[in-house]
Amino acid sequence: MPSSHADLVVVANRLPVEETTEGTGDDARTTWTRSPGGLVTALAPIMQRTGGTWVGWPGKAGLELDPFTADRIDVHPVALTRQEVKRYYEGFSNATIWPLYHDVIVDPEYHRDWWTSYVQVNTKFAEAAAEAAPKGALVWVQDYQLQLVPRLLRQLRPDLRIGYFHHIPFPPVELFGQLPWRADIVNGLLGADLVGFQRTGDASNFLRAVRRFTEFSTRGSVATIKRRGRPDRYVRAERFPIAIDSAAFEDLAARPEVEKRALEIREELGSPDVLLLGVDRLDYTKGIRHRIKAYGELLADGKLRPPGTTFVQVASPSREHVEEYAELRRQVEVTVGRINGDYSALGRPAIHYLHHSYPAEEMAAMYRAADVMLVTALRDGMNLVAKEYVAARADLDGVLVLSEFTGAADELTQALLVNPHDIEGLKRTILAAIDMPHAERRRRMRAMRKRVMDHDVASWAKMFLDALATTPRTDV
Structure with missing residues (x-):
């Protein structure tokens, strides 16, 4: 140094x-x-x-x-x-x-x-x-x-x-x-x-x-x-x-106001039995369309039913003046609209699509609120969202579904690894994450947290x- x-x-x-x-x-x-x-x-x-x-x-x-x-x-x-x-x-x-x-x-x-x-x-x-x-x-x-x-x-x-x-x-x-x-x-x-x-x-x-x-x-x-x-x-x-500043993010997620906000988020969503979460920059490398497609098919198959299960997708704006990104946004929003038209209940959309950026406190609250985190990038150098989710879960709860095509997959081996191009496999993995026993969730999260907390950005x-x-x- x-x-x-x-x-x-x-x-x-x-x-x-x-x-x-x-x-x-x-x-x-x-x-x-x-x-x-x-x-x-x-x-x-x-x-x-x-x-x-x-x-x-x-x-x-x-x-x-x-x-x-x-x-x-x-x-x-x-x-x-x-x-x-x-x-x-x-x-x-x-x-x-x-x-x-x-x-x-x-x-x-x-x-x-x-x-x-x-x-x-x-x-x-x-x-x-x-x-x-x-x-x-x-x-x-x-x-x-x-x-x-x-x-x-x-x-x-x-x-x-x-x-x-x-x-x-x-x-x-x-x-x-x-x-x-x-x-x-x-x-x-x-x-x-x-x-x-x-x-x-x-x-x-x-x-x-x-x-x-x-x-x-x-x-x-x-x-x-x-x-x-x-x-x-x-x-x-x-x-x-x-890596990330894991201790700082853990401390942020543990603040009383963040924990309170996590409870409020679930209440605002209608207190679903299962909350799925995706957090990404709106980029074609992130596999957003693939996870939305998998979720839509699970609804069509009757394997998941809103409002008992709901999906929040945060897609922060990115390179909006570039045609490929503008087209991606159109495709995602059309698909979200179709799924919500087919499966939403009154006042309870099947997918909450949020095209915004949020402060770290709100993101930490979302991580604490989510039962399953979906990181389905088609190709990613690392993907720090996966590590943020793990750092936020000092309660040892929550399940991480993680693309094998991310750098994070080399380290977070206790996540449920998935090939996002395999839609049937992705659907099975989402269901496995939802149905995972509490003891197994804790065991997997504890192992991932050790890696994230020991190997920080410093x-x-x-x-x-x-x-x-x-x-x-x-x-x-």
Whole structure:
């Protein structure tokens, strides 16, 4: 772990703080408050303690800011134009890389001008990191938007130890090979000393891509970078599964007002015998349509009957200006409307579909209220909702139905694992979760909670940074 002042630099697409405006007119005042999200939760305490720097985009196109300090974190803003946001972020990152890396659930788009913008923006981030980093610093680059930064930064600052963490899946070479710029991406990541992934399979896929699309060799978890007239350099690719601030979430869920709200939620839903819950960003990777389809068929089969059983699906808005996401919303809402038209009682819909974002307190109350949590992602790097549900259930009640295609399935093995593409299997698993004896629910939840509580987000960050700090530098 870094110990001296300002010797950790985090490079991420977004800054850890958001701009908010209080008041109006001449009295308006701009402040910066901490952003929500697991990455900020994990790294903000480290940054505050060490005085390191966070490099990122402030979230508004055309906003140019000098470095400043907010929430006791030194931030180094990277300005992006509206066109760069459209091509680098909305385009290449989220319409090319995101679908390709998530098993082509929707078709990726390949546009050369998007790639050009991705290179240009990654160069901006690398230059900003090179300027912000003191000599010999640890630099931790985050996620798929910045896959070229490690190599670009190494060219600018060979004195740095560079780590990269990949939060989403890394695809098998048969899919990754479709990308016209596949070798550029692999070589970009090989600029790091340590490349972290959520699952062992993702690290293996990356190492296979190294062998297939570069001239470099791998052995075990290490890729060897051969260089003429200079010592070889070694890049480690390993699994570092991300976690949550489990103790804080457990404490939140145990607050008297949250427990009271959990009871109120059940009462507002008509005090059902069984409450099923899904919580997701509205994204085609999350398997929302599959679980709604399974639930609708269980109603049609007469296996479940509202209002005795009810299903709440929270789908927070996501990328609504992107056509694939707008179409997903239309499909989900049409299906929900049909099921509710067929099976709802007066004032008691079979599905409560909530297209909103909610504060953490309300989510914790929903987790406490739910008998069965449905996490049916078609592909997910980790899925922290599953871990939040487990952390919230200090009462050892509740059942987690978890897609085997999530990183969380590697750790939460006492969940009821399911293939969400197998609708009949998903239906059987939902019924098994509802009918699970109380003693078995407690046994499974106790085992999952041990994992979630022992391996929290702080231990994840420490594990990665310790590994990076002990990686030898071969460029100096």
